[in-house]
Amino acid sequence: MTSAGIVVFPGSNCEQDCMRSLAALGASPQYVWHAESALPDVDIVVLPGGFAHGDYLRTGAIARFSPVMDAVRKHAEAGGLVIGICNGFQILCEAGLLPGALRKNAGLKFLCKWTEVRVENATTRFTSRARVGDVLKIPINHFEGNWYSDPESWRRIRDNGQVVLTYVDNPNGSLGAVAGLCNETGNVMGLMPHPERACEATLGSDDGGVILRSMLDHVRDSVA
């Protein structure tokens, strides 16, 4: 069974939802406290949403110094899967595991709403269950989701196919309407929408399962 370590920072708050949704998809998730300096033996690392350290100073600014982040970096360098959702995405950018930075939404309001995101690259380990152009309905929930990068890096990111998801209707001013992207090696992804909130039709959509299942598929296939 695919194992996942959900990192809990002080101030994280979506860890329980990640736990429930991953378990419902058949994975075996466990929590990892941010002060741990080693990760348990897991296939996937999840940095969940929330407000690590209150998001004080800047989102993710303090969290990236948590002891566990060294272990997360090593896991990533060894090719392990890492997904950062919302605050997790912000932390990955601050830690330099993903490019760019997340600024305040252009409208200067917190936004919790359903969005449609388009799959731009279906060959990643996070989107193998989708096709390019598929539109997924997944909610966002953030004040700082306005992704930015300098023009030069932006060109490289695009050319490399690192843009994984874009908003159909850009809610926050994100450069290139980026909703989610991955690193150059394709094993670390960050996204502002919350796939774990879209795993049950009763709640409005189960499209988030496409992303989470793609990861589980990848782990299963690479073991086999």
Add this chain to the structure above:
Amino acid sequence: MTADLLVHRELGLTDDELDQIRAELGREPTYTELAMFSVMWSEHCSYKSSRLHLTKLPSKGDAILVGPGEGAGIIEVAPGVAVAWKAESHNHPSFVEPFNGAATGVGGIIRDIVSMGARPIALMDSLRFGELDDPRTRYLMDGVVHGISSYGNSVGVPTVGGETAFEDCYADNPLVNVACLGVVEHKLMQGRATGTGNKVLLFGSSTGRDGIGGASVLASAGFDDSSMEKRPSVQVGDPFSEKLLIEASLELVARDLIVGLQDLGAGGISCPASEMAAKAGTGIYLTADDVHLREQEMQPFEIMISESQERMLAIVEPRCVDEALAVCAHWGVPARVIGEVTSSDRLEVDVGGDTVADVPARALADAAPVLDRARQRPEWIDDLQASPNGGDPPEDLAGALSTLLASPSICSKRWVWEQYDHMIFLGTIGPPGGDAAVIRLPDREVAVAISTDGPGRYCYLDPCDGARLAVAESARNVAAAGARPVAITNCLNLGNPEDPEVMWQFGEVIRGISDACNALGTPVTGGNVSFYNETKGRPIYPTPVIGMLGVLDSYRTAVGVGFVEEGHQILLLGSTDPGDFGGSEYAKMIHRIVAGTPPKLDLQAERSLHLLLHSAATQGLMASCHDLSHGGAAVALVECAMAAHLGFSVDISDVCPQGEPHSAWFSETPSRAVVSCAEEHVETLAGLAATHRVPLSLIGVTGGSDLDFGPFAIELTTVEEITERALPNTLSASMDR
């Protein structure tokens, strides 16, 4: 140190109260004691003006595990599954500083829930402001919503619903009422200082001078320009510390490390220390030197009454102290043992070896005077009720409908609730935008439906009938979502209790709530009274906000307001009275009149409707259901269509044959709902309605992209534009402080 003769007045105590304190102590009080009495005996903490009346509210019921008097009411919603439910007001702090006032209001109600050993899983906010054409009102509203959003989202509790209404009378006195729902995870906690020799653990943020005398100063006196001077007591919310405090508290409960728990709010340490001892019949000995401070050289009285946020007090057996401290340390929550439980019945406070306070715990917690304040029915009310109620026909029906849809109190509140995380915990089956929020309890089948309602205009015209209508509407909202109304919490917002007319309103409100709760079978599990809501002598409308909680045995039977499919039948349940325009949105918006008497309510008819809706929902007969409230049938129909982006064609000319045409459209007769269902269920529904003696009329079918009312039709996209743009357009104009 003995208190100066007039110091008590400065602290807000009357001469009589000082005499009573002397009698309790058998000597002159010290300054610290006087300060502690002043906060504990303030209106806000002691309920001295309201207590006599509150005892008349029905509070017993099979499902009620804990009634009023504790941190929150506890309701059993399924065998072995209990939830906590409580509302609080934070009106005055939110006027002084909207962002932080509202934020700390959210923090306060969350701690109330946690103090019961429950995990907070949903918030609701009931907001009242002045009219939006005033830039200052826009500033207040923006700040309040941002404050709730910032605190609630960060602390990780979804804000799943509420209400937002606008009346001139709230211009200088907005209402910010917040309710919180929690689920008891391991065991129910209570605020009891049991076990002589047990330790008193203070944990959470450090104690500073912020908020000294907040409760007594801000919430227990009238407002005037000098209130701006009271600003140093403004507090800044820290949702991050609160989040850690929640996790630490719940872990202490789950690991059985504490025997008593209470939050710190109004009254500071004095409040839980005296109340926990008084309830357990014990005493508490505190060393104020051990309190972790944020500022230097704080006086003992400051330490005892500071209302610094994000703190809790626990009672711990000596053998568990180390483990409890370790739990707090794990979460990064500062914690200190500051005293112990004694076998005396006194609260003793020691500083540097000197006793600065030694008072019977009960004297602080329970002995505040109970006042039977004068009540006087206002003379103006007869004239008001006898005046025309604003029910005259409009110039044109379509124009009136557009005006109502754009009215700030009716239009879409998306601008508000999109700023709130309303999805966390994966339980929001019924999101904001519907009648009630439906929340599935974590990992369970059972769900609760919650709604807050407080029709201020109705209560102004007739506080008793208005309060009955408030209870009825909140119950109808949860019934429309498919739930069985079970219990209420409340926030009663009124003017100055020293004004006999306000006190009369209060008595009438209590009478109305009791009456309705008895008839609807929904006891009161607790609540909050907020007096002194007035500026320059002008009281607000009496505004009882009712927080209704209903239960759905399965979340799967929840019903939404939006139509579901083309070709469904649309039914109107209940009968419509042509004259129900007093205090209506129609009368206010079309004729600028707030007069007459509020709509007539037959509580038996109301209850029958709830029973009908609940059983229809349980049997899966309804595709959608929306109760009728502000704006009447026409507005409700439009809302059903917009929620699903699906049009309709209806004829409502027959539903109110006695009245002029606009009565059928806009009259606010209670006890009604619009339902849509598949053709094959119409007969069964009609049979069920007959059994419950609820009138039913078939009024049309769903489908298309127009709202076809017969006399005229509007495009769905047009009304969507009207109601969705109303708030954003208004609020994008300037905001002045």
Add this chain to the structure above:
Amino acid sequence: MAFSAQVNVMLKPGIADPQGQTIERSLPVLGYTGVRDVRVGKRIELQLEAADEGEARDRVTEMCDKLLANPVIESYEVTIQ
């Protein structure tokens, strides 16, 4: 004439600053000891037209009172260049 103005807006003394406290607590973990009293505020920079420096200062001060600072909890400091 064109002037540059800088406004520093800080929480008043005595008003809790959870943000500053959180940063302060995290610094030792990063190896920075001996840091105290961390306070976080806002800095606003702008350009404006005014007849002279005095007028520029008066206008910016007025803007602070009305919009840029929240006098209930914040104090501010204006520099004009």
Add this chain to the structure above:
Amino acid sequence: MAFSAQVNVMLKPGIADPQGQTIERSLPVLGYTGVRDVRVGKRIELQLEAADEGEARDRVTEMCDKLLANPVIESYEVTIQ
């Protein structure tokens, strides 16, 4: 020795500043015209121990690089007293 440090953290030039723009747009409504280029950043004040001013500046600069500012979007300015 104890030093006071002030750090101004601003968005880099060229990076859109919606907060600044919002203020700029609302100033004319309040009667303030002729105001341009409003930028909103953070100001952090702190006290620290260091052997001399140079060391204090170095330590604060290091804190900025590591924690107080995000080099992707922000620049900073340190003053020591």
